[in-house]
Amino acid sequence: MRLLRSAPRDATMIPERRITHRYEDPSDAVWVACAARLGYRIARGDDVYAGFDGGDTITVATGAELDPDDSLAQIIFHELCHALVASDDARRQPDWGLDNTGERDLVQEHACHRLQAALADRHGLRAFMAATTQWRPHWDALPADPLAGDHDPAIALARAGWTRSRQSPWREALDDALTATAAVAAAVASAAQHDSLWSTYKPLHPLGSRVGPEGVHCSNCAWRFRAGPGYPVDRCRQHRDPGAAVAPRIDPGWPACERYEPPLSDASCAACGACCREAFHLVPVGVRSALAKARPEWVVRDAHGAHLPRPGGYCVALERGPGGGLPEAPYRCSVYDLRPRSCRDFTVGEDACLLARQRVGLSASPPLSATTSGA
Ligand code: SF4
Ligand code: SF4
Structure with missing residues (x-):
């Protein structure tokens, strides 16, 4: 039966309709509640796109003033990230103490983005909870780990905000809101239109990282290994928590x-050389070893014992550059047959090898947001 809004009603047939509830976007409801848990009230008004009064009220423009890729949920999340990045003093000032008319506070804005992305990443929501407006290009250029490095002054601020976000009541409020948003997204994503924000939700890998390249599996990964306790099973070195006794189990x-x-x-070594350069400070060498006899001028004896030093980060025995091999594979041990015991015992693909590669930046290190210290 088709009912027209303007259809005349027969009062004897159709009782007066009372509207008792209104539809509410689920993610908006989640984030309004999250803000309330943290002591902030959400008001709607078109004087600003989004603003904070320095007290307890965050005002967000109504839907008519927002872009199609804006959501109330994301804007509240963004403002809460500003609160986390702001100093204690700025957290009590209008707009978190920021000057929105110029570039004076660009670092704080960028720090807010980095923190927002790191928090969203833990739930597969980086695209769904993306910053919008003129900030979108900066958001889209953020790296996989937005809290890593020291090349941008915003990173230190974002890390401080991250630490604050892991403390009560922020931790519980944000984690609950992000978990609920991801649950809604997971339920809706497959039914969403291709241009819907909901379709951008990316389920996480079972170990909590974002999913990786298509067509490859844990079975063929450098970080997979087999170990107990008990009967050996497949585990992942990359996701091993420093505080845990064993690495997590994986399904290959x-x-x-x-x-x-x-x-x-073995073919990986010439292009890598990590264990022969900055990853470790020195390599012990026996004073009566064949190497010490062949190249005594290389052996240093000091408080660290007899060892081959690494001036400039490179082992004295390491050939590198054009003389050391191909440009894409520049490292070669010049005394390979005489190499010290610790080098002989070093196994490609084992813990120490992967640690060395992480230290020189050739292998991925867990993002701060995925470690216990950052949990
Ligand atoms: S790092 Fe670990 S979880 Fe990721 S693909 Fe490799 S084995 Fe799988
Ligand atoms: S760190 Fe591993 S891959 Fe790199 S040179 Fe050493 S053994 Fe080879």
């Missing part, structure tokens, strides 16, 4: 995560 058939790396072999 799982699609790879974003930290996937192709397996390493």
Whole structure:
């Protein structure tokens, strides 16, 4: 039966309709509640796109003033990230103490983005909870780990905000809101139109990282290994928590995560050389070893014992550059047959090898947001 809004009603047939509830976007409801848990009230008004009064009220423009890719949920999340990045004093000032008319506070804005992305990443929501307006290009250029490095002054501010976000009541409020948003997204994504924000939701890998390249699986990853306790099973070194006794178990058939790396072999070494350069400070050498006898001028004896030093980060025995091999594979041990015991014991693809590669930046390190200290 088709009912027209303007159809005349027969009062004897149709009782007066009372509207008792209104539709509310689920993610908006979640984030209004999140803000309330943190002591902030959400008001709507078109004087500003989004603003904070320095007290307890965050005002967000109504839908008519927002872009199609804006959501109340994202804007509240963004403002809460500003609160986390702001100093204690700025957190009590209008607009978190920011000057929105110029570039004076660009670092704080960028720090807010980095923190927002790091928090959203833990739930597969980076695209769904993306910053919009003129900030979108900066958001889209953020790296996989927005809290890593020190090349941008915004990173230190974002890390401080991250630390604050892991403390009560922020931690519980944000984690609950992000978990609820991801649950709605997971339920809706497959039914969403291709241009719907909901369709951007990306389920996480079972170990909590973002999913990685298509067509590869944990079974073929450099970080997979087999170990107990008990009967050896497949585990992942990359996701091992520093505080945990064992690495987490994996199913080799799982699609790879974003930290996937192709397996390493002896052929990997010439292009890598990590264990022969900055990853470690020195290599012990026996004073009566064949190497010490062949190249005594290389052996240093000091408080660290007899060792081959690494001036400039490179082992004295390491050949590198054009003389050391191909441009894409520049490293070669010049005394390979005489190399010290610790070098002989070093195994490609094992813990120390992967640690060395992480230290020189050739292998992925867990993002701060995925470690216990950052949990
Ligand atoms: S790093 Fe990722 S792809 Fe590799 S084994 Fe671990 S979970 Fe699988
Ligand atoms: S760190 Fe591993 S892959 Fe790199 S040179 Fe050493 S053994 Fe080879």
